[in-house]
Amino acid sequence: MMTSKFKRQSHLVGTKIRSLRKDRSLTQADLAHRIGIQQSDLCRMENGEYKVSLETLFKILSIFEMNIADFFNEDAAAVSRDREYEFLREYQKLSPRAQEEVQSFIQFKVQSEDKVREERIKKEN
Amino acid sequence: MAADLKATYAELTAEGTLQVQRGDFRQAAEQFELALKIAREVDDQHLVHRAACNLSTARLSLGQIQEAEKGLREILLKSPDSDIIFIASSNLASSLRRQGRLQKALLYAKRALRACESIDNYAWKATCHNLIANIYMNMSYLDDAMAEYRFALSISQKGSLGTSYPVDYIKENLGYCCLLKKRYRQGIAIILEALQISLANGNTRCLVECYQDLCFAYMQLKEFKRADEYGEKALAIASDKDYKDILKNCYYLLGEVNLLMDNEERSDLYFDKLQEFYPHLPVLKQFLRTFDVSNIINLKNPF
Numbered sequence: 133m134m135t136s137k138f139k140r141q142s143h144l145v146g147t148k149i150r151s152l153r154k155d156r157s158l159t160q161a162d163l164a165h166r167i168g169i170q171q172s173d174l175c176r177m178e179n180g181e182y183k184v185s186l187e188t189l190f191k192i193l194s195i196f197e198m199n200i201a202d203f204f205n206e207d208a209a210a211v212s213r214d215r216e217y218e219f220l221r222e223y224q225k226l227s228p229r230a231q232e233e234v235q236s237f238i239q240f241k242v243q244s245e246d247k248v249r250e251e252r253i254k255k256e257n
Numbered sequence: 258m259a260a261d262l263k264a265t266y267a268e269l270t271a272e273g274t275l276q277v278q279r280g281d282f283r284q285a286a287e288q289f290e291l292a293l294k295i296a297r298e299v300d301d302q303h304l305v306h307r308a309a310c311n312l313s314t315a316r317l318s319l320g321q322i323q324e325a326e327k328g329l330r331e332i333l334l335k336s337p338d339s340d341i342i343f344i345a346s347s348n349l350a351s352s353l354r355r356q357g358r359l360q361k362a363l364l365y366a367k368r369a370l371r372a373c374e375s376i377d378n379y380a381w382k383a384t385c386h387n388l389i390a391n392i393y394m395n396m397s398y399l400d401d402a403m404a405e406y407r408f409a410l411s412i413s414q415k416g417s418l419g420t421s422y423p424v425d426y427i428k429e430n431l432g433y434c435c436l437l438k439k440r441y442r443q444g445i446a447i448i449l450e451a452l453q454i455s456l457a458n459g460n461t462r463c464l465v466e467c468y469q470d471l472c473f474a475y476m477q478l479k480e481f482k483r484a485d486e487y488g489e490k491a492l493a494i495a496s497d498k499d500y501k502d503i504l505k506n507c508y509y510l511l512g513e514v515n516l517l518m519d520n521e522e523r524s525d526l527y528f529d530k531l532q533e534f535y536p537h538l539p540v541l542k543q544f545l546r547t548f549d550v551s552n553i554i555n556l557k558n559p560f
Contacts, residue, residue: 145548168357168560173396177553182397183437185558186509188357190535193544 145189150178152196167191259299266295266304270311277315278422280462280498286315303341306332310344317351318462320501326352343372343381347388354392357560363392379416380423383409387427394430395558399438406431425454425463433470433557436477445474465494465503466557472510473556481518488514505534506556512545 153163164174167188176182184192223234273288289312296304309328316325325348332345346369353362366389373381390405409427418424429451435444452467454460468491475484488511495503512527528542535541 145550145553170359176397180553183553183555183558185555185560186505187560188558189550189554190538190541193540194538 146178146180149192149196153178156196163192163195166195262295262299263301263304266292266299266308269295270308273311273315277318279459280318280464282315282318282462286312286319289315302335303338306336306338306341307344310341310348313348313352314344317348317355320355322352322355339372339375343369343376343385346372347385350388350392354388354395355559357395359392359396363389366392379412379418380421383413383416383418383427384423386412387423387430390427390434391430391557394434394437395555395560397437397555399434403431403434403438406434420454420457422458422460425451425458425460428454429463429466429470430557433466436470436474437555439477441474441478445471448474461494461498462500465491465498465500468494469503469506469510469556472507472514473551476510476514476517477551479517481514484514485511485518502559505531509545509554513551516546 153160160174160178161171164171167174168191169177169184169188173182177184223231226234269288269292273285273292276282276285276288289308293305293308293312296308309332313325313327313329316322329345329349329352332341333349336342336345346365350362350365350369353359353365366385370382370385370389373385376382386405386409390402390409393399393402393405406427410424410431413424413427428447432444432447432451435441435447448467448470451463452471455464455467468487472484472488472491475481475487488507491503492507492511494500495507508527508531512524512531515521515524515527524546525542528545531545532538532541
């Protein structure tokens with residue numbers, strides 16, 4: 133599960149709503165009608181200018197429920213990429229000696245996990 | 258006999274009005290229902306209309322939107338009385354606002370404003386501008402909303418309303434509008450003023466909104482401990498008074514605040530509580546854990 137530090141910014145919600153709406157071939161008028169808001173307000177919402185109640189936000193989620201898995205998968209992948217970049221940035225800040233230590237530690241972790249895996253396979257056989 | 262009944266009617270109406278101002282809407286509705294019965298018994302159209310309007314006010318505050326709207330349009334057609342036209346129009350505006358029909362709501366709010374021009378009641382004039390401001394805030398026209406709130410406050414000063422109703426609400430709303438414009442410190446200062454007034458006036462509804470909005474403000478300022486404290490206060494009152502809209506907002510806010518404090522267990526607890534209101538939406542919790550929606554949410558949008 134993602135932690136709060138990696139939560140996606142809300143402006144992406146508006147963008148995501150627009151792309152989901154387009155994926156489902158819904159016009160702004162159609163979706164606005166289903167949510168119960170004005171078309172102009174939906175347009176402002178997609179641009180991040182219109183603030184909605186929790187109620188309306190959840191109504192939108194209900195409408196897109198079929199696509200919600202995509203909603204999450206894509207963003208989970210983005211979060212994972214963010215964490216890797218973050219790690220790389222931190223790593224680059226280290227001194228050459230510290231970088232070597234990190235590399236040794238990673239090697240050690242990889243070897244121990246390999247060992248555990250091999251033992252598990254042996255047991256299963 | 259009729260005089261006795263009219264005296265009882267006046268007592269019930271006064272008591273109900275006080276209860277509305279204190280946020281005890283259920284009790285207020287009971288008083289107004291009794292008053293309506295009496296008005297029908299004495300067959301006084303003016304009293305019937307007035308009691309029906311008052312009952313509508315209490316029902317609106319209880320979230321019984323359809324019930325609250327019943328009969329108001331008919332009253333508007335029949336009554337020549339500015340007082341009645343004011344209450345019926347502003348209640349219709351409030352009802353439509355809660356349904357998200359904001360353009361229509363604005364029309365009725367402006368009608369209410371016209372009606373109260375001829376009435377020497379500064380509290381009503383201020384209430385009316387507060388309502389128009391609320392509609393603008395729901396439309397996310399924040400500058401227009403702030404201008405209306407400030408105008409409502411200036412009317413309150415002109416009418417020497419001091420800290421009486423509806424000054425507490427106007428300040429609270431103005432403070433929240435500042436928060437939406439990301440002027441957090443300014444918003445907090447105004448909401449704290451509203452909080453003091455609400456405490457003095459015994460206005461629980463306004464008080465709970467102050468606590469809720471302070472929770473939001475401190476969350477945005479990343480002062481999570483304070484946010485948590487205010488959120489808990491709001492939650493306690495909302496549970497006690499059965500303010501469902503505030504209850505949902507509090508579960509969201511406390512879930513979010515605790516997530517940001519890395520108190521995942523408590524965060525889960527609150528998001529689970531919120532989830533109970535939306536059993537058809539099993540992804541809700543995951544969604545809130547994944548996305549920061551605090552900047553696209555208006556806690557005062559009732560629809």
